[in-house]
Amino acid sequence: MKIQDLMSTQVESILPTATLRRAAQKMSQLNIGSLPIISDEGTLLGIITDRDISCFAIAMGHEPNSTEVQKVMTKEVFTCFEDQDIRNAASLMEDKHIRRLAVLNHDNSVVGFLSVDDLAHCSHELAGAVLEAATPVH
Amino acid sequence: MKIQEIMSSKVETISPDASTKVAARTMHDLHIGSLPVMSADGELIGIITDRDICCKVVATGRDAGWTKVHEVMRKDITTCFDDQEIDDAAELMASQHIRRLAILNRNNSMSGFLSVDDLARGSYDLAGTVLEASTPVH
Numbered sequence: 001m002k003i004q005d006l007m008s009t010q011v012e013s014i015l016p017t018a019t020l021r022r023a024a025q026k027m028s029q030l031n032i033g034s035l036p037i038i039s040d041e042g043t044l045l046g047i048i049t050d051r052d053i054s055c056f057a058i059a060m061g062h063e064p065n066s067t068e069v070q071k072v073m074t075k076e077v078f079t080c081f082e083d084q085d086i087r088n089a090a091s092l093m094e095d096k097h098i099r100r101l102a103v104l105n106h107d108n109s110v111v112g113f114l115s116v117d118d119l120a121h122c123s124h125e126l127a128g129a130v131l132e133a134a135t136p137v138h
Numbered sequence: 139m140k141i142q143e144i145m146s147s148k149v150e151t152i153s154p155d156a157s158t159k160v161a162a163r164t165m166h167d168l169h170i171g172s173l174p175v176m177s178a179d180g181e182l183i184g185i186i187t188d189r190d191i192c193c194k195v196v197a198t199g200r201d202a203g204w205t206k207v208h209e210v211m212r213k214d215i216t217t218c219f220d221d222q223e224i225d226d227a228a229e230l231m232a233s234q235h236i237r238r239l240a241i242l243n244r245n246n247s248m249s250g251f252l253s254v255d256d257l258a259r260g261s262y263d264l265a266g267t268v269l270e271a272s273t274p275v276h
Contacts, residue, residue, distance in 0.1 A: 024197035033189065054191035055166040058159055058202045065199070117269050124266020131258035131265050 003089050004082040006122050007103045007112035013038040016045055016070035020062065023069050024053050036102060036110060037073050044102060044110050046073035079104050082111055089114050090126040094133040141227050142220040144260045145241050145250040151176040154183060154208035158195050161186055161207050174240060174248060175211045182240065182248050184211035215240050220249045227252055228264040232271035 013036045014023050023035055027050050034049040048069050057064065057072045079102045080089050089101055093116065103112040116134070120127035152161050152173045161173055165188055175184040186207050194210040195202050217240045218227050227239055237254040254272070258265035 021196055021199060024192045028193035028197040050192035051171065051188045053196055054162045054188040058191060058196060059162040059166040061159075064196045117272065120266045120269035124263045124270070127266040127269050128258045128262020128264075131255050131269070132262070134255065 001086050001122055002082070003080060003084050003086055003103055003114055004112070006086055006118050007082065007114040008118060009112040011036065011110055011112060013110075014048070014069060015040070016073070017068050020053055020057050020064040020067050020069060020072065023048055024050070024064065027053075034100065035069075036077070036113075037069055038110065042109065044077060044079075045070065046075045047077050047102070048073045077102050080114070081106065086114075086119065086122060086126065090119060090123075090130055093130045097134050099130065099134050139224045139260050140220070141218055141222050141224055141241055141252055142249070144224060144256045145220065145252040146256060147250040149174060149248055149250055151248075152186065152207055153178070154206065154211070156207050157203055158186070158191050158205045158207060158210060159202040162188070162191050162202065172238065172251075174215075174251075175207055176248075180247075182215065184208065184213045185215055185240070186211040217242050218252065219244060224252075224257060224260045224264060228257060228261075228268055231257075231268045235272050237268065237272050 012030055016037050034047055036044055037046045039045055052072055078096055082103050082105055099116040101114045102110055103114055105111045116127050116130045150168055152175055154175050172185055172187040174182055175186060177183050190210050195205050216234055220241050220243050239252045241250040241252055243249040254265050254268045
């Protein structure tokens with residue numbers, strides 16, 4: 001099965017200059033756990049998760065009303081292409097100990113995300129292996 | 139396989155009167171995503187996650203240094219006993235659309251946590267089933 005058959009195509013994003021509070025509001029309203037950070041020109045700059053906001057920014061005393069997301073985002077975003085097989089995506093997640101990949105088309109634009117949850121809808125075997133390999137967060 | 143064979147038994151807890159900033163810092167330091175909330179007399183009264191701090195404190199503009207754990211913790215905790223089968227735990231998680239259970243011993247004391255990640259170490263298929271049933275958080 002191809003990644004594009006399983007990925008989430010509704011990609012909400014946030015600007016690098018938005019505040020942490022704005023990012024938290026957006027995640028809460030949309031019931032999502034992460035947001036890609038995309039520049040005005042459409043370049044993927046990074047990703048921020050609910051955990052980055054609470055366990056890094058708040059824990060370290062950053063002020064959420066004034067700190068910009070670009071200050072705490074993860075800049076290393078792992079990607080795959082939409083026409084690759086989901087097994088390639090699963091092995092990349094396993095190798096990197098992650099649970100989510102940004103999905104690009106061949107123009108290098110972000111067209112979606114593929115999470116371990118998405119994988120579970122197609123293969124319990126692949127999803128279970130990714131979870132076992134992922135960094136433990138209990 | 140019994141729950142006690144794959145659960146995480148090292149249980150760090152937090153007081154209901156601790157600040158959410160301290161809770162965030164504790165989760166950061168311990169590389170965990172949630173903390174059980176224990177009253178002074180050792181009773182399990184709630185659970186707080188990194189996501190709760192993001193969505194209920196940061197998103198709403200509250201100050202994490204002043205907001206206490208008991209103000210934002212969840213009080214509905216789903217539990218299992220440590221001598222039950224992991225199949226029972228998986229079925230409970232899937233039916234409740236959750237990814238984590240508090241585990242009690244037969245004296246009703248906390249003995250650990252079982253997450254979908256722990257489940258993956260016992261069975262990819264059970265972990266995949268739980269993920270597939272859980273509320274989508276992309």
